[in-house]
Amino acid sequence: MNWLAFISIISAAVAVSFGAIGPALAEGRAVAAAMDAIARQPEAANTISRTLFVGLAMIETMAIYCLVIALLLLFANPLLK
Amino acid sequence: MTSPLSSIAFFNLGPIPITAGVVATWAIMAALVLGSILVTRRHSLVPSATQAALELVVDTVDSQIRDTMRVEPAPYRAFIGTLFVFIFVANWSSLVPGVEPPTAHLETDAALALLVFIAVIWFGIRVGGMRGYLSTFASPNPIMIPLNFIESLTRTFSLLVRLFGNVMSGVFVIGIVLSLAGLLVPIPLMALDLLTGAVQAYIFSVLAMVFIAGAVNEARPDTNNSSQRTPS
Numbered sequence: 468m469n470w471l472a473f474i475s476i477i478s479a480a481v482a483v484s485f486g487a488i489g490p491a492l493a494e495g496r497a498v499a500a501a502m503d504a505i506a507r508q509p510e511a512a513n514t515i516s517r518t519l520f521v522g523l524a525m526i527e528t529m530a531i532y533c534l535v536i537a538l539l540l541l542f543a544n545p546l547l548k
Numbered sequence: 549m550t551s552p553l554s555s556i557a558f559f560n561l562g563p564i565p566i567t568a569g570v571v572a573t574w575a576i577m578a579a580l581v582l583g584s585i586l587v588t589r590r591h592s593l594v595p596s597a598t599q600a601a602l603e604l605v606v607d608t609v610d611s612q613i614r615d616t617m618r619v620e621p622a623p624y625r626a627f628i629g630t631l632f633v634f635i636f637v638a639n640w641s642s643l644v645p646g647v648e649p650p651t652a653h654l655e656t657d658a659a660l661a662l663l664v665f666i667a668v669i670w671f672g673i674r675v676g677g678m679r680g681y682l683s684t685f686a687s688p689n690p691i692m693i694p695l696n697f698i699e700s701l702t703r704t705f706s707l708l709v710r711l712f713g714n715v716m717s718g719v720f721v722i723g724i725v726l727s728l729a730g731l732l733v734p735i736p737l738m739a740l741d742l743l744t745g746a747v748q749a750y751i752f753s754v755l756a757m758v759f760i761a762g763a764v765n766e767a768r769p770d771t772n773n774s775s776q777r778t779p780s
Contacts, residue, residue, distance in 0.1 A: 513615075517612075517616070521751060521754050521755065521758070524710060527710070528706050528709065528710050531710055531713030531714065531717075532709065534713050535709055535712075538551075538552060542553050542554075543551065543554075
């Protein structure tokens with residue numbers, strides 16, 4: 468196995484693992500804040516949960532970007548051709 | 549293991565290779581169109597069970613559009629509703645044995661995101677005219693023109709990557725688990741995949757609504773309502 472393939476696999480794993488840290492923390496904070504808001508104001512639960520879903524999708528996109536980078540490194544690496 | 553970024557030709561239609569994803573898309577389209585024709589053929593004032601179910605769906609889509617966009621839902625119902633129902637059925641088509649959801653391929657998601665991109669321009673021009681729509685790029689001030697322009701491209705791209713990443717990763721993980729342990733083990737993951745599919749269909753259509761609402765509410769000539777900013 469040559470060095471380029473080795474480094475590609477390592478960096479794919481690093482991209483996903485470290486790229487998941489930030490979104491995980493952020494999603495936790497967002498859900499905690501939404502729970503707090505719903506507990507204070509249960510009648511606004513519909514609006515809050517809709518906004519929460521959209522916000523979570525936004526945050527999750529960062530992790531998905533990292534996943535796509537990892538897949539590009541593993542399956543469509545231009546250096547390994 | 550085959551790459552999730554590429555898709556293999558199923559058969560050739562003349563010079564054009566047709567992939568399995570395209571066939572699944574056609575099947576879903578045909579099923580949805582036929583189902584809609586059958587369900588909407590006989591309306592009555594006292595609804596039957598199927599008509600009541602259909603009314604529930606349409607009513608939910610309407611109320612979501614009204615809540616999210618703060619406009620009357622009539623012009624947007626067809627587009628948003630079709631988008632939601634198609635992505636929902638496409639994500640759940642993995643329930644049929646041997647079918648891979650077409651949204652797990654980059655092409656289908658790219659086409660859907662391109663549709664949203666065109667719909668934003670279309671509805672923006674229809675409400676505010678060409679001048680009103682183009683002036684949304686210069687809000688809040690003309691320095692933002694390049695940024696707003698880039699934003700309209702990158703949010704389309706992120707819409708595409710979000711749907712693709714979520715659905716494809718579900719299929720991929722199930723494939724890996726299936727190759728490690730065969731019977732019954734992937735079932736919880738499949739259930740999770742169904743939940744993700746439903747949530748992603750909802751999120752895709754809500755984001756389409758938010759983008760369209762951003763163009764429509766800013767392009768409208770009488771009210772310069774810039775309180776609703778669109779996320780990217």
